[in-house]
Amino acid sequence: MDILTLILISIPSGILGAIAGLGGGVILVPALVVMGVPIKYAIASSMVAVIATSSGSAAAYVRRGLTNVRVSMFLEIFTITGAVIGAILTVYIPPKPLYFIFGSFLTASLISMRKRMLEEIPIVEKQDRLSSWLRLEGDYFDENLGMLVQYRLTNALWGGLGMVFAGLAGGMLGIGAGIFKVSVFELILKMPSKPSSSTSNFIIGMTALAGASVYLFSGLIQTYLAAPIILGMLIGSMIGARILNKLSNKTVRMVFIIVLLYAIVQMMYRGATA
Numbered sequence: 001m002d003i004l005t006l007i008l009i010s011i012p013s014g015i016l017g018a019i020a021g022l023g024g025g026v027i028l029v030p031a032l033v034v035m036g037v038p039i040k041y042a043i044a045s046s047m048v049a050v051i052a053t054s055s056g057s058a059a060a061y062v063r064r065g066l067t068n069v070r071v072s073m074f075l076e077i078f079t080i081t082g083a084v085i086g087a088i089l090t091v092y093i094p095p096k097p098l099y100f101i102f103g104s105f106l107t108a109s110l111i112s113m114r115k116r117m118l119e120e121i122p123i124v125e126k127q128d129r130l131s132s133w134l135r136l137e138g139d140y141f142d143e144n145l146g147m148l149v150q151y152r153l154t155n156a157l158w159g160g161l162g163m164v165f166a167g168l169a170g171g172m173l174g175i176g177a178g179i180f181k182v183s184v185f186e187l188i189l190k191m192p193s194k195p196s197s198s199t200s201n202f203i204i205g206m207t208a209l210a211g212a213s214v215y216l217f218s219g220l221i222q223t224y225l226a227a228p229i230i231l232g233m234l235i236g237s238m239i240g241a242r243i244l245n246k247l248s249n250k251t252v253r254m255v256f257i258i259v260l261l262y263a264i265v266q267m268m269y270r271g272a273t274a
Contacts, residue, residue, distance in 0.1 A: 014236020054205025082167020099271030
């Protein structure tokens with residue numbers, strides 16, 4: 001594969017990753033495998049590229065006030081814990097049933113997300129005590145609505161447990177698990193779609209760094225493959241970061257649902273063929 005082809009393949013993954021709050025690997029890895037790249041090298045290059053996606057979009061999101069850093073720091077503890085446990089359990093649990101387990105979770109998320117399709121901004125009437133004590137709230141200027149949106153999160157403990165599950169998925173399946181994180185943000189914590197996507201991108205970058213170091217020392221990261229992918233993903237994520245706040249929350253949710261459906265099919269397929 002030539003450099004230009006790798007860049008062009010990576011740009012759409014970066015755009016969708018930045019908008020939907022995903023690392024982009026769920027889209028990029030299958031595309032690389034179809035084009036003949038061994039899956040281990042595809043996953044390793046994707047993991048490094050996720051850091052680029054996060055860096056490219058997270059900086060813009062933090063500057064625009066879309067990323068909720070306080071929420072990120074709280075939930076990162078749970079995500080890392082889940083990822084470590086998942087990496088350990090991978091040695092003892094065969095991968096085949098895992099794809100069906102996590103695929104079933106994503107299917108339930110798809111059904112719940114579909115019910116909220118027409119909801120622009122979720123309204124939390126009352127926070128639970130832990131969420132209130134941690135001050136899990138924020139605001140951002142919505143360019144599409146032309147107004148300052150203030151929001152409060154709830155179910156902090158359940159959200160933390162959900163992030164442990166997301167970390168497990170990442171550690172056991174070798175994925176960025178952004179699609180799980182966004183589901184937790186939206187369905188459990190009741191966070192609006194735009195802060196959900198941007199905060200997920202912020203968290204993914206921190207967790208991907210640890211995973212990428214493992215691939216680096218194992219010799220699976222090939223510079224000729226990773227470099228153009230990183231460039232393409234970085235360009236795409238910067239484009240996605242500019243687009244996100246101009247879209248409605250409904251549109252962002254629709255993009256996420258489409259990618260979610262694709263991920264479910266992919267996960268069930270990999271479970272059936274593992």
